[in-house]
Amino acid sequence: MNKMDMPYVVGVDVGGQTTKIGVVDMRGQVLAQTVIRTDTYGEVEPYIAELAEAINKVIADADVVGKVRGVGMGIPNGNYYSGEIENAVNLKWGRSGSLPVAKLLTAQMGGIPVALTNDANAAAMGEMTYGAARGMKNFIMITLGTGVGSGIVINGEVVYGHDGFAGELGHVCAVRHNGRHCNCGKSGCLETYASAMGVARTAREWLDLSDEPSSLRSLDNITSKDVYEAAKDGDKLALKIFDFTGTVLGQSFADFIAFSAPEAIVLFGGLARAKDFLREPIERAMNANVLPLWRDKVKIVFSQLKESDAAILGASALAWEL
């Protein structure tokens, strides 16, 4: 069939607990969607079987049977080149070795093409196809969630590198000496400072280290959301925490710019909601640390995609290239 007769794609966002599935049209409208559990399977095969069934159901719900070009998946540790996931510790059935997820799903669905990549790369594709980076050929997507992820676009294409795993900017070194320990085993990684987790960690550290009054002192288990709410109420310590977080991000962004000279850096994710507190320190630190030729030239852009749809849209964007 001609590609023009297949103007729909399916996006699948695989998280540790749930998997979101949606049918998407060329303008980035989600026509139908559903959710299945990710964590009720110990093996990959029964998960893929239920996933295929759910995909077929949303395709039917959207009334586009026979008009779907392919399936794009955002999945932890997804390798775009091989269509496999490798040692995906967040997936109960994917923890050790390689699993040919794309191939298994294609087989289960009668040959429909499937492409996959990790969620940050999928987010970059989504932003380029439907969002804030439409028309941009060179940008860097930074996802500020529990951790920090990234998807790098150069000449209109996501950078996968020699092995398929390029773009791990959450693990560049932000603090060289006495940096915070990171889950990856290293220390000083950007994501230990500039993620939702990092913001909460900064709050706990600073409350311990000073006597400064703050509404955060009354809380037991401080989250980045608490810090955000406190900042909105004008809490000075909370405001300083965002200033610090933005400064660390901006310093790292300056180095990213020296690498790929992007038109913009696009921010997405739970922590990016604090954009009113992050934008100023990010821009200040970034412009103070770039070469003069890039000063005040690189845009900081916050995602325009609806947060509830963004993961499905990002994954679906992969499928247009199939």
Add this chain to the structure above:
Amino acid sequence: MNKMDMPYVVGVDVGGQTTKIGVVDMRGQVLAQTVIRTDTYGEVEPYIAELAEAINKVIADADVVGKVRGVGMGIPNGNYYSGEIENAVNLKWGRSGSLPVAKLLTAQMGGIPVALTNDANAAAMGEMTYGAARGMKNFIMITLGTGVGSGIVINGEVVYGHDGFAGELGHVCAVRHNGRHCNCGKSGCLETYASAMGVARTAREWLDLSDEPSSLRSLDNITSKDVYEAAKDGDKLALKIFDFTGTVLGQSFADFIAFSAPEAIVLFGGLARAKDFLREPIERAMNANVLPLWRDKVKIVFSQLKESDAAILGASALAWEL
């Protein structure tokens, strides 16, 4: 004429003092070469006129008149996209504003196509076309000269970025606090530590700060070459200086790997001659600072191009794509 009938290219390496010109065949043999002065002109036009004459002369010397596909130039501040140089402070006639060097040379030479880029990007092209990176699609070229330059190759193409100036890895931050002042106006830049200039600076600092005996103490104006000679003679301070230099490089390389997941990092330039002293600390620091998935996976490769030919070869490699 068919491209197959034009199996030669010209490489032009523009330095502050001299310009080297050579005719190159597909295997990277320099068939004829010459040199003209760069710094005897106050304006661009007479320089271009003499350059065109010199190019025509080497083409005649190599006996390949009518068989040259194009001219590639490596030139400070060269913008691949526009064919212009912008504020090239090292070129007497190119210091302010933009100059359409490629267009001027094409006009002067009766329409022959001309492409240009900066010298580090040209070096990357040369290494990919004729040298240590042949067959590689993803690598990072680092030139260790007076300063530190870089050319980044992703999917077989040099990364130019949104504005044509991507790949300024000499100016990522190596030392965040109390870093050395850099000529670019920032401080802590990689090139203030890991260039020929940086090695000499480390030597002077360390001699001042300690009483450690060293043959370097007897010298007046220490250069990186002096440190290299001392290290070869087993001087302990000199050896420590290279260990430090390699460590700083390796730490930065770990962050570069997180960006583009290259197959290799290729080193070239005067300081790269000290490879016997640099390789071990580079590999140690790099592998200690990358994510586990890249540990012991990314090769450190030293250029295989003959140093006297390398600049011409790099520039010439650009012209094969014309």
